[in-house]
Amino acid sequence: MSSFTATDFCVDLFLLLRQHGLALGLKDLFAVLSIVEQKWPWPTDEHEEYRLRIRLVWCHALAEEQLFDDLWAPTFADALQEEVGAREAPPPLPPAPPRPETHDTLEQQQDEREQSNLPPSDPSAAAAQWSPLPFYVPLSLVPVDEQFELGSYWPIARRQMVYAWRYLRRPVADGPCDRFDLDATLAATIRYGLYRGPLYRRRERNHAQLILLLDQNGSMMPFHRFTRDLATTAQYESSIEHVEVYYFHNAPSAYLYSDPHLTNPVALQSILATCTPNTSLLIVSDGGAARGYRRPERIRATRTLLRTLERHTLLHAWLNPMPRERWADSSAQVIAALLQGRMFQMDEDGFSQAIDVIRM
CATH class of the missing domain: 3.40.50 (Rossmann fold)
Structure with a gap:
């Protein structure tokens, strides 16, 4: 029976995205693990649905979504290949008893590694894979009483x-005499019985x-x-x-x-x-x-x-x-x-x- 689970696939994808610069934390990883099923591999009709769900949680920009889509297919294919290999592989041998490592043993291992011309490991990849993950504290709002009022004092705007x-x-009417006086004009018209022209009054000034x-x-x-x-x-x-x-x-x-x-x-x-x-x-x-x-x-x-x-x-x-x-x-x-x-x-x-x- 295979030991590879959906959690292993999500962790591998999580670490790969972090190596490519996505700011993901433990909170984001746990959020995805809570919405996926542990049975592996996922059915064909659920594969695309899980991809959209995980992308919605981890990606917040178009560039991040493009990077996610580029890394999803090869990571998913590698996970399926590992699943098939785990099914065909023979049962593992029991582990050998540990032996204490001395100074001579460490030097011997270093010489054997140099003689076998093994390529050196990439320190940046190892640091990205095993670097401590950021921890996000959940936001908890303090309840505020609706009757609370700030003690500020604002005299006047x-x-x-x-x-x-x-x-x-x-006001004093000592300005230019250019204001049309309707009441005076009507009174003069009534008094004389005919319209004799408009009457004006002085403009008021403050x-x-x-x-x-x-x-x-x-x-x-x-x-x-x-x-x-x-x-x-x-x-x-x-x-x-x-x-x-x-x-x-x-x-x-x-x-x-x-x-x-x-x-x-x-x-x-x-x-x-x-x-x-x-x-x-x-x-x-x-x-x-x-x-x-x-x-x-x-x-x-x-x-x-x-x-x-x-x-x-x-x-x-x-x-x-x-x-x-x-x-x-x-x-x-x-x-x-x-x-x-x-x-x-x-x-x-x-x-x-x-x-x-x-x-x-």
Whole structure:
């Protein structure tokens, strides 16, 4: 009875494909052994089906499939020839008892091999045949609770900033008189009883003025991206006529800065000298809520600033990038009370409410 099985054929084909460069591992070999039957040789009607199954498991590209088809036929023919030879061969002799190999015996074997002019074995083929096979760890996904939420905080998107600035308008009809006024034309036609020609009105222009005071560095560093987007969208992506941006650290003092690096000081009085009652002013700062401190000196400096602002304009509001629940027991809680409801959380709703306050 033959000792050659389908497992032997799959292993031979597996090693041959690895020698030709296919990245196959033990996982791939076991996957094929689980779908083939051990009876050998396979019936004629099942031979082609097994070839397609094995190729589907081991090959993942057209080049690999071509190599597989080229090696399948000779390997399968050799396996059948070995099966026939195993059937016709005489029963093997019992193995001879092992004898210990000494140094002299090894030298004698080496001399006999040299005298018989045996061709040397190919080291690359032997290394490819007996090299350790890669081991693939099966992929096991960790179950994730559907109620799980990442602890990230995203104050407001740039697109929402651009959209919200559109509502900061102070329209004044002082542009060119080139807008067709349908209502006035109809009223004049009714009044005179005949059509006397179209009537026009002046074009409205947005005369809104905005001053941004942005807290910089320190606890506001994680929010620099949002404050930068807030300034650039107001300056370059809105219809606001005049926008000024100034920076401070922690609390505004007698001097602000015209650059985010806090190197060009500008006197606060010179900034407020250009303000009118229609100037909108927006302050962006965490007010101490990021670190949860309550600093009396910060509260006093902010209170002094608010009193100074009220003498020039009442259209001012405060945006806090920290969530509202983080304001408790910090300087931001006291500053929010001083503002009398004019401090808002820097999110979509809070930004819209701040725009409503500073455009009144």
